[in-house]
Amino acid sequence: KRDDVDVDKLEAAVAGLDVKDGGYKNFSDLPLSEPTTQGLKSSHFAVMTDIQARAIPLALKGHDILGAAKTGSGKTLSFVVPVLENLYRLQHVGMDAGLGALIISPTRELAIQIFDVLRLLGRHGHMFAAGLVIGGKSIEAEQQALTRMNILVGTPGRILQHLSQTVAFNVDDLKMLVLDEADRILDMGFQRDVDAIIEYLPKDRQTLLFSATQSRKVSDLARLSLQDPEYVSVHSED
Ligand code: ADP
Ligand code: MG
Secondary structure, eight states, rough: OOSOOOOOOOOOOOTTTTTTOOOOOBBGGOOOOHHHHHHHHHOOBBOOOOHHHHHHHHHHHOOEEEEEOTTTHHHHHHHHHHHHHHHHTTTSTTEEEEEEEEOOOSSSSHHHHHHHHHHHHHHTTOOOOOOOOOSSSSSHHHHHHHTTTTTEEOOOOHHHHHHHHHHTTTOOOOOEEEEHHHHHHHHHTOHHHHHHHHHHHHHSSSEEEESSSSOOHHHHHHHHHOSOEEEEEEOOOO
């Protein structure tokens, strides 16, 4: 564990966030760790998009979220920032901490994009280990690395394959599940894989579900995966 960070102070500031207020406009208005603050700054992210301004404070406070906003609205940071921050405040990082967050993406390309954002925000002092599980490499090669990861980004089929085959892959201490582009996950026929993945995961976790569109299938998945969620839906004016 690190002793150079004042987690208690951050925790108190997060507890004091007024999620009804809606007055948080910039990332700097939020109580974020120094590594994340630096990561955002060096990537020139300053003003939050609408979905970020509404979802991030709620997610920092531990709520489950069902978020809907069109493509290009900034959904990735809406979950990447809370994942990094919530694990940071829990000090759920490092070799022995195990898997803290699982991010499920419909395609390899989107998974790689999420991974790149994690890397971008993680390069200023964050200590988490993040990995990609998207197939294309031998399952054995992935198995080796898997057990050391704190954050995994992957596609449904490959994640499920590891959950069922990789004995050393322990998800018992998972704190956060993210379902990104949930509408596409379902359109691509991954519903049963995702249902099966969720069966493996601890019930006592935070789940963030993001989608570009709302549909019957998305609400079904939300009902199965989320607990008492906050609904964050951002509609464009045009
Ligand atoms: P979505 O997942 O909703 O389709 P992305 O998360 O991929 O959207 O973001 C779309 C683009 O907007 C990306 O290029 C991203 O870097 C940029 N972006 C996201 N949030 C911000 C922000 N707060 N300020 C500036 N650019 C942003
Ligand atoms: Mg996206």
